[in-house]
Amino acid sequence: MKRNILLFKGNTSKIKNSILAHFLQFFLFLFAFCFVSPTAHTQILYDIPTQNLVLEAIDHIYNYEFGEVEPVARQIRAKYPNHPVNSMLKAMQLQWQYLPVKDNKGVSGQYLSLLHDCLAKAKVLEKNEKTRPEAAFFSMAGHGYIALMHNYNGDKLKAVSEAKQAYDYVMEGFKYMDKNPEFYFSSGLYNYYVIRYxxxxPIVKPMLFFFKDGNREEGLRQMDVAARKGVFTRTESAFYLARIFLKHELRYERAGVYLASLTQKYPNNPIFLMKYTEALLLLNKYEEAKPYLERLTKRTDKFFPIIWRTFEGLIQEKHLKNDQEAVKFYQAALRQSYDDEYTKEYHAFSYAGLARIALRAGDRKKAIGYYKKVEELAEYKALLKEAKDFFR
Known part of the structure; x- marks a missing residue:
């Protein structure tokens, strides 16, 4: 099936809000956490010393060593002052350093400016056929991240516009996989989610007539290629595969393998630590999870208390069989507002735990209320199945 660009030219105000929201979210699945890793395909591709500098800067960012980034970035700028890699590196740093960047008003403006600067510099590269693959990658990344920002700020129409432009470059990336393994990531992500989403x-199915066909298993294979062979997208490919195995595929062992490697390589990264702890808990490896959970409990900032309190609740409920203590942790997690991007699912985990405890206490009415909240919040296949089975 061929995508029809006219889909985006109609009067979008006539599209029902629910359909628009799901349609947009489908696009954004292609970009959430996806393209934070910059790359270059002409100058830097053949410049191994500069490649190593970019990788060094990326590793510092992933490991939360933000003070170490600028001396390395300065060397890259000195050699390639007008290259989009510079803006993308800085945007990547802001994204991780001020996570979630959308909530930091003092930084989010700078973040968007960097992304627009990245796009402007990529446009220059786009004019030359030899640098077109390089331009496609940076344009895909820039438009994708801007789409995410507009989405989380509630401006759906702007987000759709940016996502549409990013989509064009995702399609272009299919042509470049054989030339550069970095594009296995975007192509694999598309192949997987155009089937999975x-x-x-189901509300989006009528719209998929306009989209290129996908292949879920081929998408997983392509992302694994990127995780093994990619230079700049290796870390994000591994992380996103782990999230897919946790969320959709219920293959917790596979997720654990990727996340164990990431946590070992980047011990200071709390997001990798969070997901690895989650994988261990879903595997019922409670004792193995404890030292990682202890590290998480030291994070009292931002949304982290939601995460570790939910995990503590799971251990109390499922490992220690102490429903009373589990309720305290679940309720404490729910008292803090969730973040759509990072902690919404942990509210769903907490509501599911409270539902199970209510059922054991013989309070079906409470369980009904809790499982309704799970249906409202959850995206994890296991949680949705649990709620569905209850109401069946």
């Missing part, structure tokens, strides 16, 4: 959200 409508399975989870």
């Amino acid at each position: 409508p399975e989870d959200h």
Whole structure:
């Protein structure tokens, strides 16, 4: 099937809000956490010393060593002052350093400016056929991140516009996989989610007539190629595969393998630590999870208390069989507002735990209320199945 660009030219105000929201979210699945890793395909591709500098800067960012980034970035700028890699590196740093960047008003403006600067510099590269693959990658990344920002700020129409432009470059990336393994990531992500997303959200199925066909297993294979062979996208490919195995595929062992490696390589990264702890808990490896959970409990900032309190609740409920203590942790997690991007699912985990405890206490009415909240919040296949089985 061929995508029809006219889909985006109609009067979008006539599209029902629910359909628009799901349609946009389908696009954004292609970009959430996806393209934070910059790359270059002409100058830097053949400049191994500069490649190593970029990788060094990226490793510092992933490991939360933000003070170490600028001396390395300065060397890259000195050699390639007008290259989009510079803006993308800085945007990547802001994204991780001020996570979630959308909530930091003092930084989010700078973040968007860097992304627009990246796009402007990529446009220059786009004019030359030899640098077109390089331009496509940076344009895909820039438009994708801007789409995410507009989405989380509630401006759906702007987000759709940016996502549409990013989509064009995703399609272009299919042509470049054989030339550069970095594009296995975007191509694999598309192949997977163009099948998976409508399975989870049937409301978007009529719109998929306009999209290129996908292949879920091929998408997983392509992302694994990127995780093994990619230079700049290796870390994000591994992380996103782990999230897919946790969220959709219920293959917790596979997720644990990727996350164990990431946590070992980047011990200071709390997001990798968070997901690895989650994988261990879903595998019922409670004792193995404890030292990682102890590290998480030291984070009292931002949304981290939601995460570790939910994990503590799971251990109390499922490992220690102490429902009373589990309720305290679950309720404490729910008292803090969730973040759509990072902690919404942990609210769903907490509500599911409270539902199970209510059922054991013989309070079906409470369980009904809790499982309704799970249906409202959850995207994890296991949680949705648990709620569905209860109401069946």
